[in-house]
Amino acid sequence: MPPLATLRAFEAVARLGSLSRAAAELNVTKSAVSHQLRALEADLGVSLLLRGGTVRRAQTTEAGAALLVSVxxxxxxxxxxxxxxxxxxxxxxxxxxxxxxxxxxxxxxxxxxxxxxxxxxxxxxxxxxxxxxxxxxxxxxxxxxxxxxxxxxxxxxxxxxxxPLFTETVVPVCSPALIPPHERDDPLALARHRWLEEKHIDSPETDWRTWRLRLGLPESAGRDPLVFSGLSTVVAAAAAGVGIALGRAPLIDEELARGRLVALTPALRMPGSxxxxxxxxxxxxxxxxxxxxxxxxxxxxxxxxxxxx
Known part of the structure; x- marks a missing residue:
C-alpha cells in the first residue's frame, strides 16, 4: 500500500481544491504536497488530478474520483x-x-x-x-x-x-462548472454531456432510459452512460466534472449544500423506490x-x- 502521507495529501488536495490549502491543513510545504502527489501517482501508475489548461481548482480524474471515496x-x-x-x-x-x-x-x-x-x-x-x-x-x-x-x-x-429514516428522491446533478446556470433547466443541455449511472437493482428512476423519456429526449440523444457501482463513486465522478449523474437525495444533500454539485431540472425530480x-x-x-x-x-x-x- 502507498505511504499514508501520500494518501492524506491526495485527499486534502481533492477536498480543498488546491495545493496551498492542503499544505496549510497538513502543516507542510506546498512542494512537499506536490511531491507526495507525484509519488502516489507513480506508485499507482495512474493520474489522479487534472493539470494544466483552464483548470483553476484541483479536480480529480475518473480514477482519482473513485479512489477518493475509499480514501x-x-x-x-x-x-x-x-x-x-x-x-x-x-x-x-x-x-x-x-x-x-x-x-x-x-x-x-x-x-x-x-x-x-x-x-x-x-x-x-x-x-x-x-x-x-x-x-x-x-x-x-x-x-x-x-x-x-x-x-x-x-x-x-x-x-x-x-x-424509518427517510425515503429517496432522484434528480440529475453535475458539477457547477459543467453546465452554466441559464442552461440547467434545459433538457437538451443534458444530452450534450456524458451520463453517469449507478448500477442499482429494481430502481428505474436511476436509469437514464427512464429519464430520456421523462425529459422528452429522442432515442438518439446522449451517449451510452458510464456505469459505476455505488452512489458514492457516481457522486465523486460527477463532482469531478466527468458528467451528469442521477443523484439520490438526501444522500447528495451535503454535496449540494457545499456547492460541489448542482441540481438540474429539479422540477422533474422523481420519487425513489x-x-x-x-x-x-x-x-x-x-x-x-x-x-x-x-x-x-x-x-x-x-x-x-x-x-x-
Whole structure:
C-alpha cells in the first residue's frame, strides 16, 4: 500500500481544491504536497488530478474520483480508531457505540452527521463500520445499530422494531462548472454531456432510459452512460466534472449544500423506490446514549428536503 502521507495529501488536495490549502491543513510545504502527489501517482501508475489548461481548482480524474471515496472512508475509520485509543489511555469513562451502513450512506450522509453528533456529545464515541449487503455483521462487529437500504414501495419497508429514516428522491446533478446556470433547466443541455449511472437493482428512476423519456429526449440523444457501482463513486465522478449523474437525495444533500454539485431540472425530480431504516441490535442491552444518537439521526432524516430544489 502507498505511504499514508501520500494518501492524506491526495485527499486534502481533492477536498480543498488546491495545493496551498492542503499544505496549510497538513502543516507542510506546498512542494512537499506536490511531491507526495507525484509519488502516489507513480506508485499507482495512474493520474489522479487534472493539470494544466483552464483548470483553476484541483479536480480529480475518473480514477482519482473513485479512489477518493475509499480514501475518505478509510481515513474516517482511522480517525475514529485513534480517538478510541486516546480515550482508553486517558482512563476517562466514555461510551462507545458501533453502527454499520453501506458505503454510499456512510460516506455521503452518515459520516458528516456523526461528526456533528460527536461535537454535541464529546463523551460518546461512534465507530462506523461498512457492510455491502443487507446482512450487517451484528456479532463480529459488536453492533448497536445498523442502517438498511429497503424498497420504500414494498410492504416490508420498515419491519417490526425498525425506525424509518427517510425515503429517496432522484434528480440529475453535475458539477457547477459543467453546465452554466441559464442552461440547467434545459433538457437538451443534458444530452450534450456524458451520463453517469449507478448500477442499482429494481430502481428505474436511476436509469437514464427512464429519464430520456421523462425529459422528452429522442432515442438518439446522449451517449451510452458510464456505469459505476455505488452512489458514492457516481457522486465523486460527477463532482469531478466527468458528467451528469442521477443523484439520490438526501444522500447528495451535503454535496449540494457545499456547492460541489448542482441540481438540474429539479422540477422533474422523481420519487425513489428505496429508503433507509435504522435497526437496533435485537435482545441487546441498550446503553442510555443510543437513543440520543437515534433521535438525532431521525431528526436529520426528517429535515432534509430543502437542498434538492
Amino acid at each position: 475518505q472512508q478509510a481515513l474516517t475509520l482511522l480517525d475514529s480508531a485513534c480517538r478510541h485509543a486516546r480515550a482508553g489511555a486517558s482512563g476517562k469513562r466514555r461510551v462507545h457505540l458501533n453502527v454499520s451502513a453501506n458505503p454510499s450512506l456512510a460516506a455521503l450522509w452518515l459520516a458528516p452527521r456523526i461528526g456533528r453528533f460527536a461535537e454535541m456529545h464529546p463523551d460518546i464515541d461512534v465507530q462506523l463500520f461498512l457492510h455491502a449487503s443487507q446482512d450487517p455483521a451484528w456479532k463480529a462487529q459488536d453492533l448497536d445499530l445498523a442502517f438498511l437500504h429497503k424498497q420504500a414501495l414494498g410492504p416490508r419497508f420498515a419491519e417490526a422494531g425498525d425506525i 428505496w429508503g433507509y431504516v435504522m435497526r437496533l441490535h435485537a435482545n441487546r442491552p441498550m446503553d442510555a446514549s443510543l437513543p440520543k444518537l437515534v433521535e438525532f439521526l431521525a431528526e436529520e432524516g426528517q429535515g432534509r428536503r430543502a437542498p434538492v430544489g
